[in-house]
Amino acid sequence: MSQSLKIAIIGAGLSGISAARSLVAAGHAVVIFDKSRGSGGRLSSKRTEFGQFDMGAQYFTARDHSFRQELKTWLDARCVEEWTPRLYQYDQSGLRRSQDNQQRFVGYPRMTAWSRALLEGLELVSSTRIEKLQAQDDGQWLLLDDQQQAHGPFARVVVATPAPQAVTLLEPASQLAHAASQVEMLAGWTLALSFNQPLDTPMDACFVREGPIDWISRNSSKPGRDESDTWVIQSTPAWAQAHIDSDKDTVASDLLSAFAEVLSMDLPTAQFTHVHRWLYARPGQQCEWGALAAPELGLYACGDWCLGGRVENAWLSGQQAAKTLLSKH
Numbered sequence: 001m002s003q004s005l006k007i008a009i010i011g012a013g014l015s016g017i018s019a020a021r022s023l024v025a026a027g028h029a030v031v032i033f034d035k036s037r038g039s040g041g042r043l044s045s046k047r048t049e050f051g052q053f054d055m056g057a058q059y060f061t062a063r064d065h066s067f068r069q070e071l072k073t074w075l076d077a078r079c080v081e082e083w084t085p086r087l088y089q090y091d092q093s094g095l096r097r098s099q100d101n102q103q104r105f106v107g108y109p110r111m112t113a114w115s116r117a118l119l120e121g122l123e124l125v126s127s128t129r130i131e132k133l134q135a136q137d138d139g140q141w142l143l144l145d146d147q148q149q150a151h152g153p154f155a156r157v158v159v160a161t162p163a164p165q166a167v168t169l170l171e172p173a174s175q176l177a178h179a180a181s182q183v184e185m186l187a188g189w190t191l192a193l194s195f196n197q198p199l200d201t202p203m204d205a206c207f208v209r210e211g212p213i214d215w216i217s218r219n220s221s222k223p224g225r226d227e228s229d230t231w232v233i234q235s236t237p238a239w240a241q242a243h244i245d246s247d248k249d250t251v252a253s254d255l256l257s258a259f260a261e262v263l264s265m266d267l268p269t270a271q272f273t274h275v276h277r278w279l280y281a282r283p284g285q286q287c288e289w290g291a292l293a294a295p296e297l298g299l300y301a302c303g304d305w306c307l308g309g310r311v312e313n314a315w316l317s318g319q320q321a322a323k324t325l326l327s328k329h
């Protein structure tokens with residue numbers, strides 16, 4: 001085997017985890033850094049005494065052949081399950097059953113259970129925001145965090161953050177930084193609700209094509225979730241942008257009214273309400289880069305913004321970054 005490299009990955013979302021798993025499997029020593037206390041990035045679950053909520057990605061698809069192969073092992077390990085919601089759509093002509101028969105999968109028993117399982121055996125340094133990459137005379141990299149601590153040195157660095165957060169980190173590789181700076185990430189608001197009594201509707205999920213809401217899901221209809229009737233409502237990017245600085249109570253009340261309108265019913269008072277703002281929910285455009293690489297500097301970048309804003313693409317982008325890095329080694 002060729003020499004084992006020390007590799008840093010910035011970002012413990014799915015793309016970073018995907019790259020890390022491939023690089024470790026190839027015999028390299030990988031350390032993942034994340035600014036959050038936890039991991040999973042936009043695979044995000046909130047656990048409360050009123051139930052648990054998937055606040056970021058709602059489900060994932062598996063269209064790519066290699067991804068479907070991996071999926072089998074995750075299904076066997078029971079960290080992922082298929083979700084078959086009674087799916088609706090809502091537009092100007094009202095609410096009706098959707099004909100969409102796409103297969104959907106979710107982390108089991110919550111979205112982050114999947115990313116946690118994938119991180120097992122990997123070295124994660126959490127609560128550490130990396131601000132800058134500093135080149136050493138021997139071509140290696142030091143990672144400087146926001147507490148002025150240096151980490152490393154590392155022979156290679158993979159930046160696996162959303163594009164706007166990648167720009168400064170990629171500054172030493174100006175072409176990569178430029179590419180990342182061209183990607184616009186769209187915002188989103190997520191509202192989580194829990195009700196005492198189940199809402200009187202057969203709907204488990206709904207694509208909404210009218211008003212401020214983009215997506216509704218009965219979180220409790222996903223496999224392994226709790227008994228209580230929990231819902232997650234997501235705004236459209238356009239509505240989020242127009243209400244980016246609104247206070248959370250106003251956002252909750254607006255989305256709640258729109259939810260009631262979709263269901264054509266007066267909603268009971270929710271026993272739990274929580275609102276989260278995503279500044280970088282999804283990339284605004286579909287790029288086909290796979291991953292970005294400056295092999296002469298040992299710098300790489302991956303993330304959903306390199307391939308399209310979906311969970312599956314984040315995974316594939318991480319795979320691509322690792323493959324490129326390994327082929328240049």
Ligand SMILES: Cc1cc2nc3c(=O)[nH]c(=O)nc-3n(C[C@H](O)[C@H](O)[C@H](O)COP(=O)(O)OP(=O)(O)OC[C@H]3O[C@@H](n4cnc5c(N)ncnc54)[C@H](O)[C@@H]3O)c2cc1C
Nearest residue numbers: 011013014015035041042056057058130303304310311314
């Ligand atoms: C509300 C919402 C709903 C969605 N719904 C779906 C869906 O239903 N289906 C689907 O397929 N996709 C969905 N997506 C998209 C999906 O979640 C993403 O495509 C995917 O999770 C992105 O993974 P990633 O690894 O590219 O980035 P992220 O998951 O964003 O991971 C990046 C990580 O980098 C860390 N980080 C950032 N900057 C730094 C720094 N300076 N130092 C250290 N760490 C840093 C962050 O904390 C984060 O953990 C949704 C996204 C959102 C927000």
